[in-house]
Amino acid sequence: MSGEQNIVDFIASSRGNKTHCSTCSLSSLCLPIALNNSDLDTLDKVIKRGRPIQKGELLFKQGDPFHAIYAIRTGAVKTFTVAPSGEEQITGFNLASELVGLSGYSQDTYPLSAKALETTTVCELPLDKLEVLCDEIPGLRKQLMKNMGSEIRHDQQMMLQLSKRSADERLAHFLLELSGRFERRGFSAKSFRLSMSRVDISNYLGLAVETVSRIFTRFQKSELITTEGKEVTVINCSELSELAGNPTIKEECNAAH
């Protein structure tokens, strides 16, 4: 069973004809977690829910005026910065319930681009409305800052990965991190579909595609995972965690499933 298909089912069950924050099954992961019902309704009125974004389309482009932040409802996006020289660096992958575009707060334009990895629907939070709401709902401000804090923490963990870990360690870490994120969304931690290409993974992890490809093969030979194209199954979670240098996850491997 594919992760993508399941997210769609998951969401479908949460809406009648229209989607609302109060009935969205992602609300416990998304922004509204700390908000009461009345605040949730206020927020809900401000959210734009447009047509789906097709694979390859941009949600916003580096340099565009910073006018909104987005919550992923279904699908997945990648965010990336482009250097003056034209090189691209993928800074993250975002799944359902995650917020995209927060780094826009640093200036008046987005410092990165966001592109859909598959057909994706989003909740758009227009900045002007959000600004007003932030002053009205203290819980919303805190939640937003918490999200920004988490992004800083993520990026700093990534700096450690890029500067201190071997190629094997990076890929192991990447797979387990994704696995955990799927699990928190109610999907299998063992088996999931990678919505990004090998090129995207290698760019994100600071490696050559060939290296990533070789490690996938190697991980299969040593029976840590199996793959079938973009479908990945974790066989030996414990050993994979050991490789990733993550003792916490390792314990969870034995506990869960």
Place this chain on the structure above:
Amino acid sequence: MSGEQNIVDFIASSRGNKTHCSTCSLSSLCLPIALNNSDLDTLDKVIKRGRPIQKGELLFKQGDPFHAIYAIRTGAVKTFTVAPSGEEQITGFNLASELVGLSGYSQDTYPLSAKALETTTVCELPLDKLEVLCDEIPGLRKQLMKNMGSEIRHDQQMMLQLSKRSADERLAHFLLELSGRFERRGFSAKSFRLSMSRVDISNYLGLAVETVSRIFTRFQKSELITTEGKEVTVINCSELSELAGNPTIKEECNAAH
């Protein structure tokens, strides 16, 4: 003339007996930029200005309860995360006027440590008071979020450095970035003192110390810079910028000085 000495002079001129936000010469760089005088006073009342922190002392430690953010008044700090395996990754260096500890918003403990690189004085902004103030002064909230956004952008630029740039490019970029930050604080962009060790630089840039040492020597042989211990003078800013892959800085080289 050393950067450190000058920062001290700079600050000294801005205080009579007591330091206040309204008289601090860093205020145009620090938090209060967007605040009016009355708001500034409100903020000022909340700030704790303790004794100086000695070189090597921690401002806060990874895992400590998140209870305050800090503005550097004089001196410099490094922030770093420690992996479960014990490896350290320096995530940034902070100079006078910069805010430290913002990533604490991601949870209830600091996800990194901050250590003084030299004798350092800070303005402590206790979280409980800051929370109240954020709800009272909308400009303060915006300013804080802008600072967090800038940190995200910085870390993502760093990801690009670590994953795409050669050792030479990284060091060139590092030196020019520092140069620019000194200049914005009113010091020489050409000549400054590195408050961090070569080991710190190499850790931050994801390189071995030996590599950093060799590049310093190489940069001197090709007459891009001169060094005398921690003192650095940029001779050929233009070519250094070229190396760093930064066309914007390159133009500024010819304009300024």
Place this chain on the structure above:
DNA sequence: TGTTTTTCTTGACTTAAATCAGTGTTTTTA
């Protein structure tokens, strides 16, 4: 449906930076 295009994999070879080893130089502290 077959054809083009993109993505993925594998092998052979190269290289940038790491590691190892040793020496000189500051800084700390006793």
Place this chain on the structure above:
DNA sequence: TAAAAACACTGATTTAAGTCAAGAAAAACA
């Protein structure tokens, strides 16, 4: 102020990951 410790530099060697090249498999398209 002398000894110890930490820091900085240099050379020789190794190695992990990159590059180049080419074929296989999937995806996109027409």
